[in-house]
Amino acid sequence: MAMKTFGPQFLERIYREKVVLSLSSVLGFIFCWYLITDILGLIPALFLPSPEKVFFTIYEKIYIPVGQSTLFGHVGVSLLRILVGTMIALGIAIPLGILMGWYEDLDSVMQPIIEVLRPIPPIAWIPLAILWFGIGLGSKVFIIGIGVFFPTLINTYMGVKFVDPILIKAAQTLGARDKDVLREVILPASVPLIAAGIRIGVGLGMMCLVAAELVAASSGLGYLIMLGGDDLKPELSITGMILIGIIGLLADTLILAVEKKVVYWKK
């Protein structure tokens, strides 16, 4: 492969080539999809709806309810569950993580309990959650909460415990007492890890949301996806999947943006 000169034209060409390839592959994908469903009729609509059908389903369901609510209703319910679950989990995980990192005795007491509970995937809690809380909001919030809880707890704990000791020493030799050190050094120093933990936790929480709504729900996007499968209307499933994907992306982007703002001192 001969090395050409790296003039600006060459790079321009590479960039254009990439864009062309990318665009054509996406368009090609959609075209193939169209081809095998509508045009050639290779796959019956029962198995895979055409892109057109999906589009219209989304449009239609904004007004016509499916299940018990319109599309926005389902989205709203899912969002509500995620928000409540996340808030409760963060409200417990972050303070607990900080205290465990700071007070070694509390760490010793909590560690065994956490080490036993942590490896259990949040999804494995679903049957128990349903047994305890029924099919309402409670079980969903519980599962999502567990999903968000552990990554956040671990990251917060690590953030506090592994603060560079020299920063603590510097503060002490400048006159700070123990409580000051906690507030002025440990907390700011652990913020990056806490923020990362929240992001991972919420990502996991979204997966838990889907799982919980698939297994036992009568509303929400997961329910929608499940309904599509049950009623042999895959366009509903695909609608739900697309929406969940979008929400997931938005949530992740949002948290990432907040993370960048909160950790303002890094490059």
Next chain:
Amino acid sequence: MAEARKIRSRRRFILSILSVIVVLGGWFVLTMVLRWVPPAFLPPPQNILTDFFRLLNKSYVGHTLIGHTLVSLQIVLGGFLLAVLIGVPMGIMMGWFKRIEAIVDPLFQLLRPIPPLAWIPLSLLWFGIGISSKIFVIWLSAFVPCVINAYTGIRLTEPLLVKAALGLGVKRQRDLLREVAIPSALPVILGGVRIGLGSAWMTLVAAELLASDAGLGYMMQMARRALEPSIIILGMLIIGILGAIMARGLKMLEKRICPWVMDKER
């Protein structure tokens, strides 16, 4: 100095043991002595143990405990291995060859945000309630981290190392890839494989909760319907332990394959 450390670790140990005793004891008291919690809600701790031994030999909803475990493990490992075999090479190709990246990446990014679990109903529709539908979803959930990490690992290859290799006479793209990029990317790739395994395991549990006739998830669902929470908890613990063992196993494999990586955790 070292004595202070010993005292601290002994204190730690005692506190940990005490905590476990208090939790188990409290559990016992709540369920057996005070009877504040009905057994259909939370079983007394010893029930879990007795159920464990009982189910080792006796069948529950179709298989013994070992039977269910094996079913779950087989499906998980099948889907997982398939994902690694396809995902890692694909990620490497995407990372190294810009053209391949341009073609595959946009499709990948479109499908990525959809949680693998969300594919379950569609998968059931397409493949039926058999094993294939589960393997598909499990494959999908392990596939994504494998590809992403393989891609990232290759992309992060230090240009300095490539230059060094070029200066030492390595000429063909193929050799550069094999001798420099892939070894340097191995730690990241293996990390992705580990994430993929965890993801696969989670997806398996969900898949078994939804549509299965065997396996640990199925066992837990059935136990819920029969209001036998002790078996549910038993299932949860086994799933947790198996997950931890698999993760540990992979970590050890990582250490073997990449002995040059420094341990970042204290």
Next chain:
Amino acid sequence: MKQDKIFADHVSVAYEKGDKNFLAVDDVTLSIQEGEFVVIVGPSGCGKTTFMNTLAGLVKPIRGKVFMDGEEITGPSAERGVVFQQFALFPWKTVFENIEFGLKYRGIPKDERSEIVRKYILMVKLDGFENSFPHELSGGMKQRVAIARVYANRPQILLMDEPFGALDAQTRTIMQEDLSGMFMMEKRTVVFITHSVDEAVYLGDRVIIMTARPGKFKKIINVTDDGLIPNRRNMGYDDVVNLKAFRELRGELWGLIKAEIVEKHIL
């Protein structure tokens, strides 16, 4: 007899590596009077930093005690300010906020604090960088912030661990002159660690040479008391360096240290 400002009484300090204990400082006794400038020189790893940390109250000796003004030192204090080798700047605080840190705990009101901070920023020649974050600064600049932070807090004792190590030769010379001049104006007690023999002879009232690990005091030279380089602090750096007395002293010290390095196979 006037009370020693600092008295280290047969102090031995150990540090842990893995699960073994190594002796870093071996039975060292030292009295420091108020207003003295003591420099400790020695080969790498000889225990100078560990000894200084013990004087600061950050490390407990396994044998012996350290006293300040007759009272045993049991922990760190703002009266024993430390300039760390690794800077230890708080990454989430600006240059201004870093230097201001200790002043808050002294109960100094905000306006006065600003004045003091600005004075020291000017002194270390970082004007213009008040609102920069540590990650935006070069190594030398970070070190100057670390120095200013401790200077501004006006501790009774200044413990400085290779504070000029990251500076380029020119800045280093200027900082040395500044420190020497400052020391003449506001007499404070300084314990200074360095690798550089030149720096030691230029700055120190007393120069202590430490042996390789486990560190003991090999030789103590009383530069000021014995009048070895008279009128040193009134002269500029290059004037002093060219004095015959300086060169002889430096030669003697370097010979001692080199012998340590060669004998104990450090290199």
